[in-house]
Amino acid sequence: MKKNLLAAFSFVLILTLALVGCGNTNTQPETKTSPESNVKNEEGKESASGSITAVGSSALQPLVEAAAQQFAAENAGAVINVQGGGSGTGLSKISEGAVDIGNSDVFAEEKEGIPAEKLVDHKVAVVGMGPVTHPEVGVKDITQDQLIDIFTGKVTNWKELGGKDQKIVIINRAQGSGTRATFEQFGLKGAEPIAAQEQDSSGTVRKIVSETPGAISYLAFSYFDDSIVALSLDGNEPTQENVETDAWKIWAYQHMYTNGEATGLTKAFIDYILSPEIQDTLVKEMDYLPVTGMKVERDAEGNVK
CATH class of the missing domain: 3.40.190.10 (Periplasmic binding protein-like II)
Incomplete structure (x- = not known):
């Protein structure tokens, strides 16, 4: 009797396993998309x-x-x-x-x-870059030589340039900044600026200049807005058209x-x-x-x- 029960149980187990195996014959293995592969979007592209x-x-x-x-x-x-x-x-x-x-x-x-x-x-x-100031310094156009004098510490008050009787506050980008390297090479003609506050971010520079009376720094055109004033140099405005012809040198x-x-x-x-x-x-x-x-x-x- 026990042998018959064992044989029956074995037959049912084998049959069950066979049916499960048949049911999975069409199952495909899971695939993963390559990190840099191309797939089709909704438009078929x-x-x-x-x-x-x-x-x-x-x-x-x-x-x-x-x-x-x-x-x-x-x-x-x-x-x-x-x-x-x-x-x-x-x-x-x-x-x-x-x-x-x-x-x-x-x-x-x-x-x-x-x-x-x-x-x-x-x-x-x-990208064009240029000097920017706090909106109330009272100066909008200076010469490149005057710009160099500001950043090398020879001019320290805006009244010397026809602006307010207000101390000039220089904000520099940090060493290693490409914006700083470009500004020093083409805006300051290679002159070394005096030690001053340094910032890592252009966004932070704009915020500090806009909130600090007497402040001056430099930014890419893409950061220019109404919270600061972009200075002209030698009568040339910081515009895309002037960059294209090299009339504006800082780019x-x-x-x-x-x-x-x-x-x-x-x-x-x-x-x-x-x-x-x-x-x-x-x-x-x-x-x-x-x-x-x-x-x-x-x-x-x-x-x-």
């Missing part, structure tokens, strides 16, 4: 996916952030992390391979200790560096920023200049041709 990080220039940061938002809206599987920190940080991090893109206001060749030969330069825009290329040739999502995002869709709309709307709009070129040594 290829959609980039994955996650990358871009770090560096705060002057370029607003454009990259805006482009990243649009790119992510069009590519639901893509995540673009954008951080500031300054051009020096961007170049160091991309050289170390710690990030996917290093944003910079300056050529990699200009930064000591950066292996520029290992990096690939993608010039995505041009720089906006670089997105990669460690070797860009691939995958990194390449897709850089190509997106360089596309007419972004160059002809977002770049201009945010007070940057398309590279193609420049009537002059500048090399890593600062020579214009």
